[in-house]
Amino acid sequence: MQRGEPEPGTVWTAGQVARHLKIAESTLRAWHRRYGVGPDNPQPGRYRRYTADDVIRLRRMRDLIDTGMLPSEAARSIDTEARHGGSPGEDLAETLAAARALDSARCLRLVEQALRRQGVVETWERLCRPALVTIDADQRDDPDCVDTEHALSWAISAALHRVPHPVGAPVVLLACTSTEQHCLALEALAAALAERGRPARMLGAATPTQSLARAVESSRPADVVLWSQRPDTAHLDAIRSLRHHPVRRITAGPGWPSRRPSGTEHVASLNEALTALTR
Known part of the structure; x- marks a missing residue:
């Protein structure tokens, strides 16, 4: 369990949960009212209590x-997990x-x-990305816990x-821009393409622009995917x-600006990338 998480059998108030998750109580109410994500059986007229x-x-x-998932999509994902057995978030909690x-x-x-159980896309979206986001939040609270991120990243990379x-x-050719060091998302894309029988070549982190053109x-x-995690690494x-090469240029990752050179496509998720690269 995470530090400060309630033990099985104990309950928390909405305020305690909101502070623990660092979200507003109004957000908790909205998630429960709109999507049914909240206490299973709150009693009418009583304060909500969370297990x-x-x-x-x-x-x-x-x-x-x-x-980056929409709240409605996130709620459907949680419902799917629950219907397929096991406690929601069990894999995530154990991995963390x-x-x-x-x-x-x-x-x-x-x-x-x-x-093995659910394939690359589901594992990335439901386990790997949320785990990485959670560890990143841990680092904001405790900058010295970089070792945790390294242990998790190594495990994800090795499995992929x-x-x-x-x-x-x-x-498909996959590469990070010349100053981008984060390539786990590209490794997930390479593995997802492999599941679909589509060969890809990975150049990895910090690929020099000249080397990219030579490759x-x-x-x-047929396609080149360029990854950028942050705006300062999104080198146009x-x-x-690649504009003189007969390839489809695809940008991926949150670092790219909304305005990109003409003739360039952008994908915002692993599913979008797979759709673009396998159609």
Whole structure:
């Protein structure tokens, strides 16, 4: 369990839950009224009381929304998890506990089990991204817990690398911009493409623009995906360097500005990227 989380059998008030999750009480009420995410059986005319399972569901709701998911979609995701058995957020809670204990081997096993059970996309959206968002929030409270992020990131990366990749000429080239060091999302895309039998070549983090152009020239992919996590790494020169090559240029990640060079597509999620690259 996370620090300060209620033990099984205990209950919290709405105010305690709101402070724990760092959201407004009005947000809790809205999620319960609009999407049914809240206390299972609140009594009419009584104050709402939240159990440990309620808190797990609400944290899951918050984390999914933090990754960019609409509240309605997040609520449907939580409902799907509940109907498929197990406590909502159980995999996430166990993975976070293992990461905080720096048990990278257990993190790896948990992510691999999720991949076998539900595939790359569901594992990324329901486990990996929310876990990374939660650890990032931990770092804002305690900047010294970088080791936790490293343990979790290593486990996710190792599990994604074990997804069998098809043999064949690369159809998709994946790269980060020259100063972008975060490439886990691209690794998830490569693994998801592999599940669909679509060969991809990964250049990884901090790919120099000149090297990117040379790789496109030599491998001749149909599509190039450029990842940027933050605005300061969204280098438009990387896109422009490919304008004379017969490839589809696709930007991915939250770093890119809304206005991009003409002839460039943008994908905002793993599902959007798969749709664009497999149609």
